[in-house]
Amino acid sequence: MTKVIVAGFTGSMGDKAVHLIADTAGFELTAVFAPNLASTNPADYGLAADVQVFQSLAEINTDAEIWIDFTLPSAVYANTKFAIEHDISPVIGTTGLTDSQVAELQKSAAEKKLGGIIAPNFGMSAVLLMKFAKEAAQYFPDVEIIEMHHDHKKDAPSGTALSTAKMINEVREPHQQGNPEETETLANVRGGDYHGIHIHSVRLPGYVAHEQVLFGGVGEALTIRQDSFDRGSFMSGVEVALTKVKKINELVVGLENVL
Numbered sequence: 001m002t003k004v005i006v007a008g009f010t011g012s013m014g015d016k017a018v019h020l021i022a023d024t025a026g027f028e029l030t031a032v033f034a035p036n037l038a039s040t041n042p043a044d045y046g047l048a049a050d051v052q053v054f055q056s057l058a059e060i061n062t063d064a065e066i067w068i069d070f071t072l073p074s075a076v077y078a079n080t081k082f083a084i085e086h087d088i089s090p091v092i093g094t095t096g097l098t099d100s101q102v103a104e105l106q107k108s109a110a111e112k113k114l115g116g117i118i119a120p121n122f123g124m125s126a127v128l129l130m131k132f133a134k135e136a137a138q139y140f141p142d143v144e145i146i147e148m149h150h151d152h153k154k155d156a157p158s159g160t161a162l163s164t165a166k167m168i169n170e171v172r173e174p175h176q177q178g179n180p181e182e183t184e185t186l187a188n189v190r191g192g193d194y195h196g197i198h199i200h201s202v203r204l205p206g207y208v209a210h211e212q213v214l215f216g217g218v219g220e221a222l223t224i225r226q227d228s229f230d231r232g233s234f235m236s237g238v239e240v241a242l243t244k245v246k247k248i249n250e251l252v253v254g255l256e257n258v259l
């Protein structure tokens with residue numbers, strides 16, 4: 001049995017991850033972590049009596065081999081660092097790690113030859129969208145991204161949109177997009193700007209997680225879209241990460257790199 005700790009277990013995704021482990025042969029939930037809990041009795045969360053419940057990083061003392069993280073952009077760096085320092089393979093879904101933080105975490109994992117996976121999106125439709133968008137950008141350098149999420153989301157842009165922009169930026173020729181003399185008569189109406197790629201974030205009730213990548217060419221356009229209608233859509237990717245993470249010895253970014 002591979003023992004797993006879930007950080008953010010009281011959240012929307014953490015709760016799904018806890019159920020995934022219960023339903024997946026060969027894995028066992030050994031601990032959970034979230035701050036400001038009303039109780040540390042596992043029974044109060046429907047968990048087995050031997051599951052440890054932690055409220056702070058400082059008190060975590062676990063034999064878990066894998067750390068699943070669905071917490072907050074402000075918490076994920078410290079959590080991942082803690083996991084690596086304690087030889088626990090991180091499987092990170094939380095968004096918001098900066099490039100320099102990822103580089104530092106990869107260095108620490110490499111020194112320990114510890115496997116880990118950071119995936120801004122565990123959904124297959126989003127993984128494929130990013131891959132297809134990267135390919136399309138070689139032929140259509142004019143591109144904008146619209147991401148649409150539920151109105152409880154704390155971070156913008158989404159990690160997926162930022163990753164999409166980074167992947168497109170790797171292949172597209174640097175070039176001026178749009179009118180160089182453009183002015184905004186309403187502040188920020190053109191969205192965020194990642195190396196000239198504009199990202200627009202929509203937050204609405206009823207939405208879960210959706211993204212469109214719009215390419216424009218002379219007399220034609222290409223739109224690539226993915227929709228996660230249910231958070232269950234992310235769990236097949238988390239399951240893949242659980243099975244792969246102990247077979248690698250570096251911290252990999254992007255689910256597509258372990259498929």
Ligand SMILES: NC(=O)C1=CN([C@@H]2O[C@H](COP(=O)(O)OP(=O)(O)OC[C@H]3O[C@@H](n4cnc5c(N)ncnc54)[C@H](O)[C@@H]3O)[C@@H](O)[C@H]2O)C=CC1
Nearest residue numbers: 008010011012013034070071075093094095119120121122
């Ligand atoms: N990679 C992927 O496929 C997906 C990633 N996400 C990302 O996962 C993260 C969590 O999303 P949700 O579950 O919707 O959020 P949520 O707000 O429902 O849950 C957050 C959880 O983190 C806990 N938490 C807060 N501060 C913490 C800390 N310092 N240490 C440990 N736990 C802490 C909260 O108590 C709660 O249990 C977000 O960054 C979101 O963008 C969400 C869906 C899919």
Ligand SMILES: O=C(O)C1=N[C@H](C(=O)O)C[C@H](O)C1
Nearest residue numbers: 095120121153158159160209
């Ligand atoms: O907060 C969410 O819900 C999601 N977060 C991730 C992101 O920021 O890209 C993945 C997915 O979009 C759902």
